[in-house]
Amino acid sequence: MPSSPNISFVLHDVARLLRKRFEQRSRASGLTRAQWQVLAYLSLHEGIHQNKLADLIEIVPITLARLLDKMEERGFIERRPDPADRRAWLLYLKPQARPLLEIMRGNGQKTRDEAFAGLSPETQQRLLQTLSLIKSNLLAACTQPAVDREKIHG
Numbered sequence: 001m002p003s004s005p006n007i008s009f010v011l012h013d014v015a016r017l018l019r020k021r022f023e024q025r026s027r028a029s030g031l032t033r034a035q036w037q038v039l040a041y042l043s044l045h046e047g048i049h050q051n052k053l054a055d056l057i058e059i060v061p062i063t064l065a066r067l068l069d070k071m072e073e074r075g076f077i078e079r080r081p082d083p084a085d086r087r088a089w090l091l092y093l094k095p096q097a098r099p100l101l102e103i104m105r106g107n108g109q110k111t112r113d114e115a116f117a118g119l120s121p122e123t124q125q126r127l128l129q130t131l132s133l134i135k136s137n138l139l140a141a142c143t144q145p146a147v148d149r150e151k152i153h154g
Helices: 007-029 033-044 050-057 061-073 095-115 121-141 149-153
Strands: 077-082 085-093
Touching: 007 033, 007 095, 033 050, 033 061, 033 077, 033 085, 033 095, 050 061, 050 085, 061 077, 085 095
Parallel strands: none
Antiparallel strands: 077 085
């Protein structure tokens, strides 16, 4: 009996292909995927500290700083000094970024429509619920030490 595909590999491939298809749709904007990600997170968390955004996006602060420099030069974001900490910056979207968000949301929806072709709305909802539960399980597991009890006691 042939083995079934490993779910980790399938999930990884699906995520990679979703990103690839989104990037194909978004190439004309002139923004990188990382810049799109910054815009998306900032649209939900305006006024966030630069270091906190780096944590959310899971990139090192210096990499984010370079991205923000380019985006600031293009007029998409602005850094404002934090009144409570003069060493820190708060991040905000500028009006020029708003149309890009609409393009991004449209490209995301088209990409999801392609990915979910042939799946009923109920199946899509079940899939999202299942993946959300898996994510919650893994987030909880990641707070614990990873110990292989079989090898320790075996």
